[in-house]
Every structure is written in C-alpha cells, then in structure tokens.
Amino acid sequence: MDFFLELFVNGLLTGVLYALIALGLVLIYKASSVLNLAVGEMALLASFVVALAANFGAPSWLAILAGVVVMVAFGYFVERLAFRPLIGQPVISLIMATVGIALFLRGIYFILSNKWPVYLVDLGLPVDSLNLGPVSLLSSSVVGGLVALLLFGLVGYIYARTRTGLALRAVSDNQTVALSLGISIDHLWAVVWIGAGLVALVSGIVWGQRIGVQFGIAILGLKGLPVVFLGGLDSMVGALLAGIFIGVAENVVAGYLDPLIGGGTKEFLPFFIMLIALWVRPYGFFGREIIERV
C-alpha cells in the first residue's frame, strides 16, 4: 500500500506539472486554433532568463520580474510580428510558424547559454525531500504543484469573471461572430500570447527547479500533447484532469509493470492512453465535438 501511495502521490504532483504545460497549449488553441509547438521552448527561455538573473546576483523577486518582462515582451512581439500577419492562413501553416519560433528561441538560448552557462533556477526555495508518513516527496515538487493549481485557478477566474475572459470565450466559440460584435481579435491574441508567455514562465521555473535549466525543458513540450488531446484541446479543466490522470497512470503502471516487462512503459503510456482515448472519444473527454453540416 505504501508502495502504491508513493507512486500515486508522486504521479499526482508530476501530473499537475504536465497540466501546467498543457495549459499553455490550451490557452493559445482556444483563442486561435493553433497548436503551439513552441511551448517547451518558451518555458526554456523563461527559466533561463530567471536563472541567469539569479546567477548575476539578483534577488528572487527581481529575477522573476526579469522573467515576466521578457515573457511579456516575447508574447507581444511574437503576436505582433509573426501571428498577426498570419491571420487567415491554414492552421498547418500557423503550426509550422510555431516551429519556426521554437527554432528561433532555441537559437537565443544556445547563444546565451554558451556565454553564460547556468544550471539551476535558484530562488532559494527549499529543495529538501519531504516525508509525509511513508511517502517521500520533493518539497520543490509540492511547491510547484501548489503554484500550478493556483495558476489554474487564476486563469479560470479570468476566463469566468472578467471582460477579457468573456471576450476570449466568445472568440473561442465563434471567431466571425465575435468579430462582428466588435471584439478586437488582434488585441485578444496579444493578450493570449502574453498569457501563454506567463504560463510558460511559471512552468519554466517549476520545471527548472525539478530538472535543471536545460534543453530537456523544451522536450517537455511534447509531454503536454497527450495531455491536451486526452483532455480536449479547448478545455482547461480537461487539461488539468488529463494531466493528473496521465501523471498518475504512467507512474503507477510503470511502477508495477516496469520490473515485469523490462521497462519503457513510461514514455509510451501517455501515447497509448491517448490512442485509446482518440478511439473512444475522438475529441477528448472535455473537448467539443465538431459537428459537420452539409
């Protein structure tokens, strides 16, 4: 039972962090139907900036502020320079554009990290392992998980209660109608990209604490994909639940199965779950089905 509990709780915490990556994907998809493949690179850049600032001796708040400034600027300019001119293009071109942006960000990261190698986001948070009864956890994971949940709550609140949120919901329902109601899509896209930049900042910091500031963060963007597809590309609640589900499932199953079948289940399982989900519910468990009309 202890064994199960430990797998479960750790999977849960990891799952919340997967959901955090997925949140960045959902935000942009909801507003513009674009699958942002640069989500990992955005987190990488954010965590690098924060780590670099901290490395230069900036206090934590200043380092985070530096990250905020960079990510807001990034979100604004990327929307302005790349996505606004691309309005109306086929979705696949937009996705390719995010790949271009990912490469661009990688280039920046490579140049900077070559000059100033940094290894860790050091914000003075506790890194001890925590023992809750039989379960051992990393305190940084716990903090990360809480931050992630908080962020979900915040974004959910913005969507549900604010004017911008209302406009965003309108746009994700129907772009043309929203346009005709006088909602400025440009403005909203900028807001969404800045928002996604800030989400990337949080996930970059949290993951940077977990695995170090390294290229792996960019690869993590892939982990978000099965999550959003399971939860539905346009559902934040779906992202959260699917993230937790995948985190728990992969950890528990890998824990029991790995010793039996010689490993490898962990990287696959999300995709297997996703494949099955695609069969059972082609548009995810919380996503909206696209009904075709003739």
Add this chain to the structure above:
Amino acid sequence: MIYRETGVHHTTYRTDMALFRVPLARWSVAGLLVVAVVIPFFATDYWFSAILIPFLTFTIATLGLNLMTGYAGQVSLGHAAFIAVGGYTATILLIYDIPFLAAVVLGGLMAALVGLVFGIPSARIKGLYLAMATLAAQFVLPWAISRVVPLVVPTGLAVAGGDTVYPPRPNLFGLEIDSLFERYFVSLAILVVMTVFAMNLVRTRVGRAWVAIRDHDVAAKILGVNITHYKLLAFAIGSFYAGVSGALMVFFYYGVAHVGEFNLDLSLKLLGAIIIGGLGSIIGSFFGTAFIILLPIFLNISLTFLGNAAGFQVSSGIIAGIENIVFGALVVVLLIVEPLGLAKFWQNVKDYFRLWPFSY
C-alpha cells in the same frame, strides 16, 4: 518547369494530358535530368555525401509525406518512424541475401503495412487529432524496432540488445553499388521513378480523390469516393515512399541502420519541408527538402565564412545559435510572405514566363 504555351496546340486529349504538356517543359525536364546526370562528374566527395545523396534520399520521403499530407490531407507526425521501418526491413532482408531492389521494395511495402495500421484511426478522426495518433507511431515503432531487430538479425554490432545494424553492400544485378558515384545514380534513378509515380498518381483518379477528400470530405463522399479507402491508401503509399527512402538512407547515406536517427525531429523537419515547399505540390517537395535539410548546412557554412571574412573569431556554438535564429525567422517570414510555399513562388515565376515574350 518553364511553361511557354504560346503556339502550342493540342489536337488530341492524349497529348494534352501528357505529363508535360508543353514542349518547352519537356525540354527543361530533360535538361534538368541531363544536369543531374552530369553533376556527379564534377562533384567532390563532399557534394556527394553531404548534399546530393541526402537530398535525393530525403526527397523521396518528402514526396511520400506530401502525397499523404499535402494531397490527401492526412497530417502525419510519425513519418520518421515509417522511414525507420523501411530502412530496417530492407537492411535485414539484404542480410538474408534478398536482392537489392527487392529489399528496397519490400522495405517500402513493410512500411506501407505499418503505415496502414497507424492510419486506421483516420477513419474516425482528422486534423490535429489524427496527427496525434501518428505521433504515437513515433514513440511506439522505435521501441518495437529495438526489441525486434536483435531477435531477427543473426549478428549485430552490440553484443546483445543491439539495434544498430550495418547493411551488407548492396549489389544490383551482380554489380556492387560501392562508390559515391554509383550510389548517387541508383538513388537518382529511384527518385526519378518515384517522382514519375507520384506525378501519375496525382493527375489521375487517385490524386483527384485525395484532393477532394482534403478539400471537402463530405462532398467527396457524397460524390461516391470511398473516403476510408482512399485515406488508408494515402497512408500506405506515403509510408511506402518513406520506407523506400529509409532503405536508401541506410544503404547509401548513413551506411548504417541506427534507430536514433529516425526521431521526432526528423518527422517535424519533413513536415516543415512540405509546408515550406508547398503542400500538394510535387516540385514543392524538392524545394522544401532543399530548404529544410540543406539550408541549415549552407547557413552554417556561410555564417562561418562571413564571420571570418569580417575578421571575427566566432565560436561554433554562437554560429549554431545564429543559424537557428535565422532559420526559424526565415520559416516564419516565408510563411507570411508566401503561405503557399516555395512552389507557389515558382509558379509565379512560371506564370510570368508563360506567354513570354508576348505577355500583354
């Protein structure tokens, strides 16, 4: 190719429906082939191994992906995995003394079969959701390969559990394909055949059905196109091309089957190649491959060159960073400037010359 329609009149549908309708187009294709045949007599080893052979082999893969994604609209993020299946199958068959051409074709067929299996979800889902199903192939197939290959290959470089296999040297009707020169010509010949096949497919019943499904699947079905059948066919043929190119990559380019090469990065690159080259365009596949596979190399070389010319001592890390930045920005700029890809750009040039010199 260059199109000059002026003064060309077809009197039968047969000639009007030929692959190249205009004499000048025929001539320029022939000219291009002559160039392709003459180049190797002047090419250095560097051009062969670093530019020509990779270009030829990768183009076959992009052609397949373009048939599948560009024409039939079935987005695939697992193309590299199908390439791996073809490469490994062909290698193993060659080890078991199957003749070269048969091994290549069977490698392609094996990839087609696997592609078919991963294409099954296309019956129900499409677009991004389907792309994700193919992404699963990218994670499942290499795993399967690394488990299966050690069981099938009698020898293997690593003592146990090794999935890296050196293929024996292929020979064509008793002639060993050994030098870069020979590798180039065999790849070129196969590419030409595959290109002609692709062009034939897209101008006939099959190609029209694919585009119909891509543009409006409901209408296609109501017009009597069996959508599932044609989607699966697209998966099979696209994967067949991938498999053939995998075999050639292993035999002629890498010289070794190493599962690590066929990763998600390659899949994304190929997808980028067809988007940038032009979705639903055969010649776009050629442009796109050149852009994605060769441009980074060109960028790297020319940036180093420029850096030195300007008298800077630049670390290769910085150059690579700039290369990434420039390349990423180029992708975005190109998508903004010419969303239909390089093929459309080419089309504009062609249109300009269509009635040249009497373009009024």
Add this chain to the structure above:
Amino acid sequence: MAILEARDVHIAFGGVQALQGVDLTLNEGEILAVIGPNGAGKTTLMNCISGWYKPDKGRILLEGRDITGLPADKVAAAGIGRTFQNTAIFHGLTVLENIMVGAHLWMRSNFLSCMLYWNLAQKEEIEVREFAEEIIDFLEIEHIRRTPAGALPMGLRRRVELGRALAMRPKVLLLDEPMAGLNVEEKEDMARFVLDVNEEWGLPVILIEHDMGVVMDISDRVMVLDYGRKIAEGTPDEVRQNPKVINAYLGVQSEAV
C-alpha cells in the same frame, strides 16, 4: 413511373423532430421542386436521400431498390448525384479536375495502374476527359477549365458543381438551392441548364429553391414542407392555390412584405 421514393421518413436531432413521416415520389423525367420556409427540413430530406443522414424510420427506394442507411458513397454509386446549398467544390483542383472527380464513381482503374499511367488508366483518363469536356461545353465554362476552382465567383462555382454532379452519370439529380447567391442573369442561365439537363439528358431532378418565380416556371411538380411535414404536393398551380401553403409559407412572406 416512380424512380425515387421516400416513404414515411422520420429523423430527429436531439429533441428536434426534423422530419416527421415525409413521403416523396419522383417520377421519371420530371422536375420536382421541394419548397418550404427555412428550417422546414428540405436539406435534411436531401441528406437522408443521399445517405449522409440515416433516417430513424422510413425507407428510401431508388428504382425499387432499398438504399436506406447505405453509406453516402454507396448511395452515390447507386445513382444519386447532388449539389450543395453552400457550394462544396474542391478548391485545390481545377474546374476540369473537379468535374473529373464526379466521374470517379464509374472509373475502374486502381492505384497501381494510375501510378504507372498505363493501359487501362490512360485509356480511362482520356475517356473521362472527353466526357468532362462535353459537360464543360454544355455548361459553357470552356474558358475556365484550367482555373483552380477556389478562385471562381459563386455563379461559376454553382455551374462547376452541377457539372460535377452530371459527371457522376446519376439516375437522379438533387439540386440543393442551386440559385442561392446568384444574380438575375446567372439565375436564368442556371434555370436553362436545369431544364436542359432534364430534357436533353432525360434526368429526373429534385430541386430545392427559394426563388418562387424559378420554381413555378421550371418544375413539373412542387412539394411543400413545413416543420418537417409535407403539407402540400401538386402542380405549381395547384400548390399556389393551396391555402395551407399560402398560410405556412407564401402567407408568411406576403405578410412580411
């Protein structure tokens, strides 16, 4: 002699009863117009006939053969061709190719022979090309045969769609608002094509149309739907006189005017 029959067709979406026991009979060689206010279920009936929707209840017979519940491509193969209310041409194909897609149904070459462009494939392609050119001549769209269909204005799109349906060599043609969004000249052209199709090709046509003038002019019989039920059927003149129709449809309109 009825070539197409729909008997007691029911279909519901969620709680909405879109069709409630609709009967339809199309005789050989006639033009049957289906009219009714928006949301009356006209397109739904078309979709049931062409196999896109499966009716909850009721049967659809083509030349006496039951085609209810067949997938849409099989229905097409059985001989039902149609056009769409919101044009559904293939943007990426040229006009010629669009029309040749229509011929897909009765082409026999498989992908291998297509790949090689050999023997059967080539012969068939040329044969289909000739046939397609006939249709192009007929519809007077020779000048745009190599234009990508996505670049065409609405009037030409509708024509291409008609040509595409004709290329199927159907036994019955369903035209779903072929004149929506056309100007007067284009409407006249289209009406002429529909009549020619009916007379020269001998094709029975089901026509959904809002333009009463056109409907009354070219159709042999008219059937009126309202709220998923058939409320009237007969010659144009009979229908025009029918008080139910005036009430449900024309009446509403005249009131609005």
Add this chain to the structure above:
Amino acid sequence: MRAKVLSLVLLFLLVAVAACARGQAPAPTPTQMAAGEPAEEASPTPKPPVESYVIGFSAYRTGPFGRTGTPFANGAVDMEKLVNLKGGVGGVPIDVMDIETGYETPRGVEAYERAKATGRMVAFIPLSTGTTYAVTPKAFEDKVVVLHTAYGISAAADGETFPYNFLAAPTYWSGDAAIIKWIQEQEGGSLKGKKIGILYLDIDYGRETLPLHEVLAPKLGYELLKYPIPWPGLEQSAVWTNIAERDKPDWLIWRLWGDSTPTALREAARVGYPMDRIVGTYWSPVAVDVLAFNPEKSVGVKHIEFVTPGTDFPVIQEILTELYDKGQGAGARDQVGMELYNRGVYNVGILVAGMQIALEEFGHPLDGEKLAWGLERVTPETLKKYGMGVADLAPEVTLSDKDHEGRGFVQVVEWDGTQFKPITDWISGFREEVDALVKQAAQKFKEENPELYQE
C-alpha cells in the same frame, strides 16, 4: 515588400551556395591565428611544408546535449590554440574544425565530409555514437583516424579489426568491469548476495554493458537488477520508488546521459538513496549534471574517468594563463578543469602526440595512415614526451596495433561539493571477460562487413 524579402532570401542563399561551393568552411585558419604570436617569432622556419593538419570535429554546443557538449568542445578548441601557440606539430599548425552539429548524425556526416574536403584531414572526432557508426566505414576507405574516447564502437578496441578507429580510452565494458572490481573491494572482496542495480537509458548505449554483467553476476555472486529508463528520461519517479521501496540495491551503476542525469540525482535525493553508493559510467553524472541538481546534496556521488578532472595540471594552467587570462578562451572560465573539458583537451592532445611520433618517423606531410601508426606507438613514456602535457591527465594509456583501447584503466572520482576528485588510483578489472566481449563483437563486425576487408 514581398519581392524585397524574397530577393533578400535569394541573395542570402546565393552567398550560402557560393560559400558552400568552396567545399569547406573556412574555419578560423590557425596560420592567421598564430600570426604575430611569440611562437612564430621563436621558430624562424620560413614556411611550413603543409598549410595545416585538419582534425574534423563534430561538436555540439546546441541541441539536446549542448549542455554536456559545450565543455568538451571548448576544451578541444582551447587545446588547439595552445598547441599552435607552441608551434603546432613540427611547425605545422593543427586545425580543429569545430563544426556544430547539434548531435544530429546527418550534420555529423556533413562535418566529416567538410573536413575531408580540405584534403588535409588526418583525424575526426565524432563525439556521438550515431556519427561514429556512420563515419566508421568511410574512415576505412579514406584512411582517416576516428577518435572516439570512451563512446562509439566498443569493439574498436580491437585494433586489427578497426585499423583507423581509436578509443585511446577504456571501453564501456572495461569501465563497468572496473566499477564492479572496485565495488568488490569496497565490499571486502566478495559480492556474494549483494544487489547491484544498473540504471540505464533504454537505448543501445545504455544496454551495452548488460552482457558483461550477465557474465560477471553469476561468477561473482551478485544479483543484477535492471532499471531501464525510456528516452529522454525526464521523469523517473516510478523507477526510483521501485529502487527505494522494493529492491533496495546495495549499489547503483548509472548509464544515463544528458538531461536524464539531473533528474536521476533529484529522484535519488527524494527517495533518500545514499549518493555515495552511486557510481556512474564516464558520461553521467558529470559536473554539469551535478550543478544542474544541487552541489551540496550530491556529495559522494561517483563516476569513473579516463582523464583526471581538475585544473592542477601544467597543461590546464597554461590554457588558463595563455588563453583565458588574455580573454581568448573558448568558453566560460569556470568550466575549465571539468572532466568534460579535460576530455576535450585530451582528445586533441593524444592526436597531437600521435602526429609528433609519426613525424619523427616519416617527416612531413602526415596523413591519417601515418597518424594511426603514430597513435599505435603511444605509451606512457611517449605520451609524456610528445603529448604536450596531456600525459598528466591520463598517464596509463598504452596503445598498440592490436590494442586501440589502451589497457582500459579508469579512475573513480567523487563529488566533494565543488568538484569531482579522484579517490582511487588507475584501476581495471576482469580483463579476460572484457577481452572476450571485444573479440566477439569485433568478429561480428568483420563478418557483417566483409567488403571493408577486401584487398
């Protein structure tokens, strides 16, 4: 606007093609670099007989392993500069063509060809397993030395089968054998009843030493536990829960690489696995991994080395004073002396040693074949004499025409909170078993590639 952008793109492409047509990257030419430096003045030789000797180098400061590739690449480039400051190889400068490949094999192959196109390439450093596989058959044909220190093809230790592949460092098998030997000593000479776990990336590299353990385990009586980590291994908590809660192995041998290593360190800390019971192979955990986790919490973690880390060596000190003090170092100063950095230095150093030995015998110009001959004569003595100081880093290398590994001595190094420090002398173990594996693998290669041995 559109036309302008496009013409700019085209112009750029033209430049690129033009540069490419030269067939090579005009990488920093060492002759220019050395110009005006004291070494030049000291040697009055008017003109070197050869422009330079090219060492192709597929470096990766970018891509998924950029973090680990960077110190290595900087070490190699710094050593190149140092060698040239000292007059190069018999007056001829060496040119380490530092070509960025991002750990991609196609780019690695391109780098090989680009270096080859200079016509002066004597050696190639692939620095990736995939590239090693791809260039090895080419090297047979081109007669170019391929130097893959402690990675790549382990069978290449058999110099008779692989005439141009050199490890000049222990194989993976030698490494794991030495680890087992060392653990056996720690356990008082017997491993009976002990549990040893292998935590490995589930790819060829990770799996490579399993056959050795399958031979050794029954012989020595230890229980072998396998923990495969699927690529890329950024999430490992299930495996570690198994390690901590169920199996509780006495020792763990790591065969990870790159980004999976800091994650493993974090998980080890989470479940409280004792750090001093972890012994990694050459590539994990290295200093940059530890820094990406937590320097204090990693105290005691070990890996094996074929060069000694640290800066207390004349050659490293020279690099610091001659290059970094003058602002000419290739990378960050605090990475100098890291084990990966010193390996880069060693790679170039051993090639220079081989060239100098060959030079005594043949004189200029040298080629790959002569270099291979020279490398086969590397002994602790000759390395001291010709190695420009790298003998201090790896004193126990003895190569011969049969042995391209160099006897397979390794050193166990331990993280002390700030750096990895050697805690043992140069050790090796179970040579018989290791040699058997090398023989077997080499034989297989020979059978698979008969065409390489025609002539």
